[in-house]
Amino acid sequence: MRVIKISPRGYCYGVVDAIQMAKRVARDPNVPRPIHVLGQIVHNHHAVESLNALGIVTLDGSARMALLDRISEGTVIFTAHGVSPAIKTAAAAKGLNCIDATCPDVTKTHDLVISLVSQGYEVIYVGKTGHPEPEGVIGEAPGHVHLVETSDDVDKLKLTAPLIAVATQTTLSRWDTASVIDHIKDRYPQAVVNNDICHATHERQEAATTQVSEADLVLVVGDERSNNSKRLVQVVQEIAGKPARLIDSVDDIDPAWFNGLSTVAVTSGSSTPTEITRAVIQLLEALEPLPAAAN
Numbered sequence: 015m016r017v018i019k020i021s022p023r024g025y026c027y028g029v030v031d032a033i034q035m036a037k038r039v040a041r042d043p044n045v046p047r048p049i050h051v052l053g054q055i056v057h058n059h060h061a062v063e064s065l066n067a068l069g070i071v072t073l074d075g076s077a078r079m080a081l082l083d084r085i086s087e088g089t090v091i092f093t094a095h096g097v098s099p100a101i102k103t104a105a106a107a108k109g110l111n112c113i114d115a116t117c118p119d120v121t122k123t124h125d126l127v128i129s130l131v132s133q134g135y136e137v138i139y140v141g142k143t144g145h146p147e148p149e150g151v152i153g154e155a156p157g158h159v160h161l162v163e164t165s166d167d168v169d170k171l172k173l174t175a176p177l178i179a180v181a182t183q184t185t186l187s188r189w190d191t192a193s194v195i196d197h198i199k200d201r202y203p204q205a206v207v208n209n210d211i212c213h214a215t216h217e218r219q220e221a222a223t224t225q226v227s228e229a230d231l232v233l234v235v236g237d238e239r240s241n242n243s244k245r246l247v248q249v250v251q252e253i254a255g256k257p258a259r260l261i262d263s264v265d266d267i268d269p270a271w272f273n274g275l276s277t278v279a280v281t282s283g284s285s286t287p288t289e290i291t292r293a294v295i296q297l298l299e300a301l302e303p304l305p306a307a308a309n
C-alpha cells in the first residue's frame with residue numbers, strides 16, 4: 015500500500031510540554047504524593063496510561079471543581095486545556111502542590127478575555143460545550159463570557175452591551191467557526207473578532223486538506239475524546255472531499271477497508287503519541303493492495 019504521511023501531524027509543542035512536565039514531576043522524589051491530574055493531561059488514553067504507569071492518578075470527568083473535591087493532599091497537575099482561577103484558588107486553599115501544564119496558546123486566550131472584559135466587552139466564546147478548555151476560559155470572567163457552539167446558540171443570546179468581542183477555542187477549525195462567526199457579525203455588527211485557533215491545529219488541518227489529493231482514503235489517528243483529531247476527520251471529509259476514518263491505533267484497522275485502494279494518507283491529532291501513528295504507517299506499508307471485492 016502506498017502511504018502518504020501527512021506532515022505536520024501528531025504531537026504539538028503544548029502537548030509535548032505538558033507530558034514532559036508531568037513525567038518530571040512523577041520522577042521527582044521530593045514532590046508531595048499522591049500526584050493527581052485534574053482530567054486527562056491531553057485527550058489521548060495512550061498518553062494518559064503512560065503517566066498512570068509512573069504512579070500518576072488521572073481523575074476523569076467534565077467539571078474540574080468536582081474532580082478537585084476528590085483530592086485532599088499531595089500534588090495536583092492542571093492539564094494542557096487550562097483551568098479557571100477558581101480552581102487554582104481552591105487547590106491552593108487545600109494546601110495542594112499545584113503544577114500548571116496549561117498550553118501557552120490557551121493562556122493567551124485567558125489573557126485576551128481578561129483584557130477584553132476589563133475594557134467593558136462582553137465576550138462571545140465559540141467552543142464545545144462540556145470541553146475543559148471553555149470551562150477554564152469562561153471562569154476568567156463569569157457572566158461576561160458566553161459560550162456558543164452553533165448559530166442557534168447565538169440567537170439565544172440577549173446581549174445589549176455596546177462592546178462585543180468574539181474569541182474561540184484553540185482546537186476548532188476555521189471552516190467550522192466561519193459560519194458561527196458570520197452569524198455573530200450579522201447579529202452584532204460591532205463585534206470585534208479574535209480567532210484563537212492555535213497554529214498547531216491550523217497547520218495540521220491545512221496539511222490534511224492539501225496533501226490528500228492522491229489518497230483513496232485518509233486515516234486520522236487519535237482518541238475519540240480529542241477535539242482536534244475529530245476536526246481533522248471533518249476537514250478531510252468536508253474540505254478535501256475525501257473519505258476519512260478516525261482510528262485509535264492499529265487495532266482498529268480492518269484490512270477490508272483497503273480492497274481496491276492503492277493509496278492511503280495518514281495524519282494524527284496533536285495529542286496522539288508518535289509511536290501509535292508510526293505503528294499504523296508500518297502496518298499500512300506492509301499491506302498488499304487487493305482488488306475490489308466483487309458485488
Ligand code: SF4
Nearest residue numbers: 026028029117184212
Ligand atoms: S493543540 Fe494548540 S492549544 Fe492545544 S496543546 Fe497543542 S498547541 Fe496548545
